[in-house]
Amino acid sequence: MTNExxxxxxxxxxxxxxxxxxxxxxxxxxxxxxxxxxxxxRPVVREPKNKVVEKFLNWAxxxxxxxxxxxxxxxxxEIPPLVTPRFDAYRFGVQMRPTPRQSNVFIISGYxxxxxxxxxxxxxxxxxxxxxxxxxxxxxxxxxxxxxxxxTINRLDHFIPVDVYVxxxxxxxxxxxxxxxxxxxxxxxxxxxxANEYAEKFDWYKANQKKIINDWNMPDYNW
Amino acid sequence: MENIIKDIQNRFEVxxxxxxxxxxxxxxxEKEKTxxxxxHMKKNLGFKHFVLMTAVDWIEDGLFQLTYILNNPKxxxxxxxxxxxxxxxxxxxxxxxxxxxxxxxxRELKEMFGIDFPGSPRVNESFILEGWxxxxxxxxxxxxxxxxxxxxxxxxxxxxxxxxxxxxxxMS
Numbered sequence: 001m002t003n004e005x006x007x008x009x010x011x012x013x014x015x016x017x018x019x020x021x022x023x024x025x026x027x028x029x030x031x032x033x034x035x036x037x038x039x040x041x042r043p044v045v046r047e048p049k050n051k052v053v054e055k056f057l058n059w060a061x062x063x064x065x066x067x068x069x070x071x072x073x074x075x076x077x078e079i080p081p082l083v084t085p086r087f088d089a090y091r092f093g094v095q096m097r098p099t100p101r102q103s104n105v106f107i108i109s110g111y112x113x114x115x116x117x118x119x120x121x122x123x124x125x126x127x128x129x130x131x132x133x134x135x136x137x138x139x140x141x142x143x144x145x146x147x148x149x150x151x152t153i154n155r156l157d158h159f160i161p162v163d164v165y166v167x168x169x170x171x172x173x174x175x176x177x178x179x180x181x182x183x184x185x186x187x188x189x190x191x192x193x194x195a196n197e198y199a200e201k202f203d204w205y206k207a208n209q210k211k212i213i214n215d216w217n218m219p220d221y222n223w
Numbered sequence: 224m225e226n227i228i229k230d231i232q233n234r235f236e237v238x239x240x241x242x243x244x245x246x247x248x249x250x251x252x253e254k255e256k257t258x259x260x261x262x263h264m265k266k267n268l269g270f271k272h273f274v275l276m277t278a279v280d281w282i283e284d285g286l287f288q289l290t291y292i293l294n295n296p297k298x299x300x301x302x303x304x305x306x307x308x309x310x311x312x313x314x315x316x317x318x319x320x321x322x323x324x325x326x327x328x329x330r331e332l333k334e335m336f337g338i339d340f341p342g343s344p345r346v347n348e349s350f351i352l353e354g355w356x357x358x359x360x361x362x363x364x365x366x367x368x369x370x371x372x373x374x375x376x377x378x379x380x381x382x383x384x385x386x387x388x389x390x391x392x393x394m395s
Binding site for chain 2: 113114115118141142143147148149150151152153154155158208211212213214215216
């Protein structure tokens with residue numbers, strides 16, 4: 001879309017429209033938020049270092065999982081017992097963080113409405129690589145009980161790469177701990193390359209995302 | 224309750240009075256008189272609390288049914304007011320001036336059923352469905368399953384069984 005007809009896009013939010021602002025020294029500056037406020041470069045594939053270093057790094061990554069506190073569906077209610085004394089995920093090196101910039105595990109907890117999917121994609125792109133996705137519940141696998149709903153997606157792996165699925169409706173915190181154990185195995189084996197996969201198949205993921213999200217009023221990729 | 228019903232019967236020609244329970248009654252009112260009736264009930268009869276507002280799609284009759292449920296907190300009574308509006312170019316007078324929160328219900332009904340409420344605040348903004356470009360999904364002529372299969376990349380291999388036959392086969 002060219003800059004001229006951007007402002008006529010009915011889905012574009014007010015704060016993202018091209019406008020003129022006054023600087024403190026009185027000069028007028030033209031601002032195009034979608035280009036000026038976001039880095040819009042495509043993601044790049046991170047080449048692994050040599051084998052021994054990469055093995056050590058993978059071990060370190062596996063033992064330090066920082067989970068983003070973002071609950072999407074009914075499964076987010078399983079997270080509080082997971083991190084509190086009863087199940088105590090902290091003893092496995094799993095901790096919660098409040099912002100995507102500081103975390104590397106994204107738990108998609110349950111069904112995703114299209115509105116939530118948009119936020120999930122933005123959040124996923126803002127996380128630092130290497131990043132891992134743990135998909136919780138049957139809704140993320142094939143839609144679960146919402147498979148024929150008008151507003152919930154069926155398969156998460158068409159929109160962001162998924163490392164581990166935890167089946168169930170809803171899985172209990174024990175299942176989640178098993179999921180974390182599986183994720184650690186994958187990371188240590190060097191198979192959890194979601195961020196690289198996202199960069200490689202970027203066009204395919206974007207096409208899928210844009211097919212569902214009709215009011216695409218954000219940059220293609222932002223981080 | 225009887226006095227209240229008699230009062231609004233005399234003033235507003237309500238019909239189809241159904242006493243669902245001792246403390247809840249359903250009445251049907253004409254479209255043009257509905258807002259006047261609700262105003263009267265709020266101002267003069269003590270129905271100060273707005274419980275909810277919802278719609279039903281009677282596709283065979285070409286009608287939408289709107290239901291407003293009002294509550295009298297002092298006497299602990301509910302009255303539900305039904306009104307029927309045409310399905311074609313569905314429009315209804317807005318009631319947001321009586322209770323502010325009505326505008327949220329009206330915004331949702333606009334999105335889900337396509338019923339317009341001219342003058343209601345933010346009624347044309349998207350509420351849950353962002354960027355929806357099909358017919359409103361709660362209308363009964365919207366084919367939910369077809370839409371989901373067409374749009375949301377269904378995972379192949381899902382099997383569906385008729386429950387009665389499936390149980391017969393497994394119980395024998």
